[in-house]
Each structure stands twice: as structure tokens, then as C-alpha cells.
Amino acid sequence: MSESEPQITLYRLQACPYCERVVRVLNELDLSYRSRFIEPMHSERNVVKRVSGKRSVPAIVDENTGVTMSESANIVEYLETTYGDGGAA
Template sequence: MSDITLYELPGCPFCAKVRTKLDELELDYDVIEVPRSREERTEVERVSGQTGVPVITDESEGVEGMHESDDIVDYLEETYA
């Protein structure tokens, strides 16, 4: 189990942007695919307080429920590049 977890929806371009950055930085991460229905996204809502994706958590850095793809990419670059 990795420290970083990405909550994503397959086909989501914003999620793909985050996944690309994670791969570019060669980071290990776990992926949790959220349901299409926002009403069923209870796990990501519990973690981040909202139902949109992408969302990441990073246990090693104390990050819980970061959302917004641009913010996530900036965070990953500043922390791991």
C-alpha cells in the first residue's frame, strides 16, 4: 500500500492529468475508482468533504482530501520533483 492514493473516475481528463504527473514523477500510488453517480461517492466525500474528482491523499505528508487537478499537480511538483 502506497502513501499516495488517487480517487478518480475513468475517462475524467482532470484525473488523467494528475495520473500523468504521478507517473512522470515515478511515484507509487494506489487508485480508487469512484462510482459515476455522485450520490454513491461516499468514500471520496468522507475523505475530501466533496464528491468531485480527482482527489489525493498523501499520508507521508499529512495531506487528506486535496482536490482540484491544478492544485494537486502543483503540490506534486513542489513536494516530489
């Protein structure tokens, strides 16, 4: 597994407070990630719907664990549990 290629992809919108909350946690945990900015128009968010089954953002795909999820509170909890002090990392 290459260290240079981020294993986490974050699907997000510009100026989205829920997305920024996830970004803050990713940065606090010092996790590298790739940002994919998606269409602001809800009906055109087919990219994120293909990966997560929903059109809501933020959504993440974590190739380390095979987890795909949306909803900022769930993502934050997942990241802290998986990569924070409570996890094995």
C-alpha cells in the same frame, strides 16, 4: 515505512481527463500510488466525500505528508512542489 505500500491514494473516475492529468504527473515523478475508482454518479461519491469533504474527483490522500486535497490543478501543483525538482525529494 514500507516501500511496497504506496503512500498516495488517488480517487478517480474512468476516462476522466482531470484524473488522467494527475496520473500523468504521478507517473512523471515516478511516484507509486493506489487508484480507487469511485462511483460515476455524483450523489453516490460518499467514499471520496468522507476523505476530502467534497464529492469531486480527482482527490488524493498523501500519507507521507498528511495532505488530502481535490481539484486537479491544485493536486498537480502540490505534487510538483512536494516531489518535483522544486521539492526536497
